[in-house]
Amino acid sequence: MDKGETRERGEMASQSPEPTRIMMAVNESSIKGYPHASISSRTAFEWTVAKLVRSNAAGFRLLFLHVQVPDEDAFEDMDSIYASPEDFHNMNEKDRIRGLHLLEYFVKRCHQYEIPCEAWIKKGDPKELICSEVKRVQPDLLVVGSRGLGPFKRVFVGTVSEFCAKHAECPVITIKRKPADAPPDPVDD
DSSP: OOHHHHHHHHHHHHSOOOOEEEEEEEOBOOSTTOOSBOHHHHHHHHHIIIIIITTOGGGEEEEEEEEEOOOSSSOTTOSOSOOOHHHHHHHHHHHHHHHHHHHHHHHHHHHHHTOOEEEEEEESOHHHHHHHHHHHHOOSEEEEEEOOOOHHHHHHHOOHHHHHHHHOSSOEEEEEOOGGGOOSSGGGO
């Protein structure tokens, strides 16, 4: 073996492979006054850490996307239809803080496990934005939680996980929450 071959082999051995990039779509609990990660999002995160990442934290990078759904009438928390521009600014600021609080939960958990991560917020339709972000970011895998809506509610509500499984431009894993963790009404996840 000559010096060139030895150097080339040494360089190849020192280069670590790119980490597997897993995008996770996370959301807040829909229970009023409960600004925390939903049961489905927490379950999907814990499953990903336990089943995919395991003890190889350096081999993965988790990408957390939270999509905030704009209020249709923009008066969700208003007591009056008379509003000032400051009222709207305060509502937008409150939404931003809630979104950051949600992402902070997952970033802190990643740091506990020493898993590299990124997190960001978008506003709009979750189904469309998640698929759009998958196309833009090009993760190796998308993980989404499922609330476990029954067939009747699924017809009226539709599910983000089903839409993503059909339209995302990467493999999608849907994680169902544990039956014991389900609230009486799945919509309250």
